[in-house]
Amino acid sequence: MRQRARQSRSPLAPELFRRLRSWEGLLLGVLAVIVVVTAAAVPGYLHPQNQINLLELSIEKAIVALALSFVIVSGEIDLSIASVMGLAAVLVAWLRQQGVPVEVGIVAALAAGTLCGLFNGYWVAIVGLPSLAVTLAGLIGYRGVALLLVEDRSIGGFPDWFNRLGQQPLVGPFPLALIVFAALVVIATVLLQFSGFGRYVYVVGSSREVARFSGVRVPRVKMAVFAMSGLTAAFAGVLLAARLGAVRGSTAEGFELDIITMVLLGGVSIFGGSGSMAGVILSILVILNLRNGLALANATGNTQAGVIGALLILSVLVPNLIAAARARAVRSARVEAGRRSLPSAK
């Protein structure tokens, strides 16, 4: 595992050093570089309001990334998240148009999102279909329902309190979504890193067989992570509706790729079993700060997407290349060891 960097030979090497050489340490370094370079190049970047803006503009995606991390660590994928976001947003708006109060609409949207998640989970965990196929169907199907409900129209006219929650600062300069995100960061970290459930998720992701023989109820864990994913996506969809103040059938379309990028760049293995919440959080900050820096410098949306795409490719490629290089190095070191007394530490 990546985090298990080879212990340094020096007995004095502190824990901190090992941490800094991990993926998380690396992201922290990248983040620092981005912050320093952007702060130097773009005036106003460090202004607190800009820092809030850059989070707020993508906060719904960041929230879903936290829940998606559980799915990916468990060795599965959920491609339907953005469609669930769209469906939830549409449900609130559509129900309101039918005369249902927004409060009830929100509950219905959250319930629908959870159901979507459980539906995905059923086919994956109980029936045993690959999650890629199941949630791809979800991506199309849930979006289809959203489009059926509102067709191509834009529905707005939410009550003031709903729009205010989405658009105005709630506490100090912080809007509701940011406060929620902060709370969810804590909850997700505790749940994945420090709870029994989190350990199950890792075990299930590492090896389904091992998990089963060691008494972990694999289907239950998988159902749970998909339900969490659905519920969180629906919640984020409602937040998005409040921030935008209007909803379309295509709301949140294409968000899944950005969200998956956040998780994978965070060092969560697409094959499951490894990664950490700290990595995902850092990766969210890296992406949002990079995006913001590029946007403030008037780089086009395509340029931003290209840069982040390149970052993702490197994040997948580099560890594999290094692992391959290291395997070669180990082999040649063994050969060399016959001639030299000690291989170099570096």
Add this chain to the structure above:
Amino acid sequence: MRIQHGAALSLLAISALVIAACGGPAAAPSATVSATASATQAASPSAAGVAKATPGQSVKMMLLPKFLGILPFTQANKGATEAEAELKNGTTHAFVGPTADNSVQGQIEFMTNASTQGYKVVMISNNAGDQIAPAAQAAQAAGVKIVAWDSPIPSAKGESLFVAQVDFNETGKVMADMAINLMGAGGGKFAILSASPDAANQNAWIKALNDALKDPKYAKLQLVDTVYGNDQSEKSYTQAQALVAKYPDLKVIMAPTTVGIAAAAKAMQDGKLCDKVKVSGLGLPSEMVSYTLNGCAPQFALWSFVDLGYLTYYASYLLATGAIKGADGEQFEAGRMGTFKITKDPTRSDGLRVLMGPFKLYDKNNVEAEAK
């Protein structure tokens, strides 16, 4: 070895930012200078109360179309650039925009970032309905003037002024007239192919058309559907095909969008349907000339987007330099286009409007000359 990891990623991050920094506005530091500095040099209104611009001031301005990549917006930028040269603005304006498929989110992002970037004016063709309003209001509160052109903010919240290409109510009548011209006195069924459901101008025109249809003059016109092609050629094309399939006796597709009208005309041409279904609406002569000559789109209308960009730039410059305040009744001079007056917008209860006009109708007699 871990270091290599980091080196690769950091290198990428640095290069990305270097690219970004190079592409960025060179005059960034000056952006922090307060707007009041330039406001004090406000031009003195001339005798007739017509405000004139004082050239040579530095005002950082952003021209934000619905999205980049289609001809009308490029033409508007041409007009803005022309005005900029005349006004000798020390800071070149930025012509930036989202991609068509990310228009709403993208416009909100540009608007949100505008004050951080030190812009004094955002000139926006709004594609985000009132979803842009919170960001526009925040920008205004931070001292940015918001001048809408082409497509306003429906509630006018966060908007200083709207430079209207034509009277939006007139657009409804012009479209109804074109429909009756194409269908003949017998009338018949027609459908609207619009841009995106959040485009304020589109929605206002559709409403105006619906209002115009109440006139007994148009009693035989039957509007059967309104569909959206999101200003994407492919989607507009399939939407036009779908309309014909759904309404076999459809006589006219009315597309008040340059992307939609061209896509619909091509769909009818490709389907060899031009004898049955005519296409009309708002189009660019250069894009429509072949369809007009082959009878698929015999008549359509538009205005000059170059002039719209030019006038918008003048109004924005005057507003940002304090020569006008953006109040009902103010008059100002806009270079070669003459004098304009700010009035209440009759189509939006809380908005202020500068009306450009006029409409120009195109058919086989004049389309070739204009297309050049």
